[in-house]
Amino acid sequence: MSHPRRRPLVVLVLCLTLLAAGVVAGVRWAREWTGSVTVLANWSGDERAQFESAVKRFEEQYHIDVVYQGSSALSQVLAADLAAGTQPDVAVLPGPGELVAYAAEGRLVPLDGLFEAGAYDRVWMPKVAGADGRERTYWLPVKTGLKSMVWHAGDVQRGGLTALAGDPDGWCLAMASGATSGWPGTDWVEDILLQQAGPQVYAQWASGDLAWTDPRVRRAWRTWGEMVGAGSRGRVERVLEGEYGGDCPRQSLEHQGSFRDAHWKRVAGDFVHSAEVIPGARPDSAQWEVSGDLATMLNATDEARKLIRFLADPGTELPDYTANRKAAAPDGPGDPVKRRIGAILRGSQQRLCWDASDTMPPVLRNAFHQAVLRFLVAPEGLEAQLRSLQALNDGRRPTLPVCGAG
Structure with a gap:
């Protein structure tokens, strides 16, 4: 048998309960959350x-x-x-x-x-x-994050690093990163310039005071191209399609930042300063890129x-x-490995330089990403790429300390 008169009472009780809850919440906010x-x-x-x-x-x-x-x-x-x-x-x-x-x-x-x-x-x-x-x-x-790092498996001896670095197939490299595809390549070019030309030249370039067509910048691009096999069709296709941060073959090297420590830890990995394997790096090079x-x-x-x-x-x-x-x-x-990374980032004896593209205006940074992708496909077009980048480099930027004693 139904009881139609009970429904309004139930609704009233429910409304009063919800109102009380709201009052309690309001009192909680008034008393606690400011x-x-x-x-x-x-x-x-x-x-x-x-x-x-x-x-x-x-x-x-x-x-x-x-x-x-x-x-x-x-x-x-x-x-x-x-x-x-x-x-x-x-x-x-x-x-x-x-x-x-x-x-x-x-x-x-x-x-x-x-x-x-x-x-x-x-x-x-x-x-x-x-x-x-x-x-x-x-x-x-x-x-x-720390950059200027070359990761390797723990069983790769120092003497074997040079041989691996001299073979384009010895590098684990991938460029795909959605809308920011190409940034792993900009890290390469920046780091090579830093290790070959030194922090003063690097800071001038990052700040817009050194032309993209400068011979030292051009040399950094060409060094990278030779190291990773730019223009090699089959390899470049894999590099362009590969997602950054993917698995690397055990017997390979990876030029990547400190965020990769968990991946390389699986093979008792370690890292060396990139200057140890970059051709033409200054003998006294001790600068690290950071982000x-x-x-x-x-x-x-x-x-x-x-x-x-x-x-x-x-x-x-x-x-x-x-x-x-x-x-x-x-x-x-x-x-x-983590202790070493932390010590470099916070230590007082190292020289730290900002990732150059992170200091650039967004339009120039995005063009840099695209330029490294085009360079991998057609390294013979480097001059045109550098002129295009220089056209976006108006040199009228607010000043920023790019490098400093860390």
């Missing part, structure tokens, strides 16, 4: 999980909600947000190229006073000119400032390697 901060970055997978794990402690400590906004088209999204006035509170960009331009335009909020002076080397946190011409600090490294994800503040809110202070805290566990000299090393005693 605001929010939006963060734009391109992390996904493990990197995003590590970052969110790190900021969970920030949320619990300050009762500030961190709203993560992920995008693989980071530069385009940030540029559109800035144009619309809807920029995130904090953005994390791979490299200082765009940031130094945004700082000069007055788009960024200075970070001076939000981190401990002396905890970072000048190359990681330089002072650059703002819209008023005054030099301040505008970004903080939250994730760093980094840099956090910058775009809205001067209390919540954003607290997040920057938290990210600069040496006790905060961030993804990958830290450049904070006062932070505990992110590695254990059982991993000597």
Whole structure:
């Protein structure tokens, strides 16, 4: 038998329950959560999980909600947000190229006073000119990587490295990376120029003060072409189609960054400085290319400032390697490779130089990616490629310290 009069009572009870829950949630927010901060970055997978794990402690400590906004088209999204006035509170960009331009335009909020002076080397946190011409600090490294590395399996002897390096088939090389395909090739060209010509020439070129058609730049391209077999149709097709970060044959070498340590660990891998196998490298070459994800503040809110202070805290566990000299090393005693990488990134005896393409304007950087792909297919067209790149190199960029004693 039905009881039609009970339904309004049930509905009333349900409504009251939901209202009570809303009141409780409102009271919780009023008493505990004091605001929010939006963060734009391109992390996904493990990197995003590590970052969110790190900021969970920030949320619990300050009762500030961190709203993560992920995008693989980071530069385009940030540029559109800035144009619309809807920029995130904090953005994390791979490299200082765009940031130094945004700082000069007055788009960024200075970070001076939000981190401990002396905890970072000048190359990681330089002072650059703002819209008023005054030099301040505008970004903080939250994730760093080492380059100028040649990986090899643990059973490959030093004497065998030269033989492998002299054979194009001895290199594990792949260029495919979606919209940024070609960047592994730019790493090669940059590193060869750094090791052959030295940090001063390298910094001039990265800053736009040395022409792409300079003989030293041309030599770096040709050295790379000879090392990897540019123009060899069958090999180049495999290189262009292969996804970067794929498996490498055990008896091969890979010119790639520190993010590859997990792959090479499976074969007890190790690395040498790239200058050991690059033809024509300077005998005294000791420079390392580096990369980094840099956090910058775009809205001067209390919540954003607290997040920057938290990210600069040496006790905060961030993804990958830290450049904070006062932070505990992110590695254990059982991993000597990680210890070496961390020591180079944070040590005081090494010379560190930014990945050159990460310091370039987006249009030039993207053209560089495409140029290395064309060069692999048709190395005889190098001169035309260099002239095209030089046409995009107007040389009128805000100054940035590309190299510095790390």
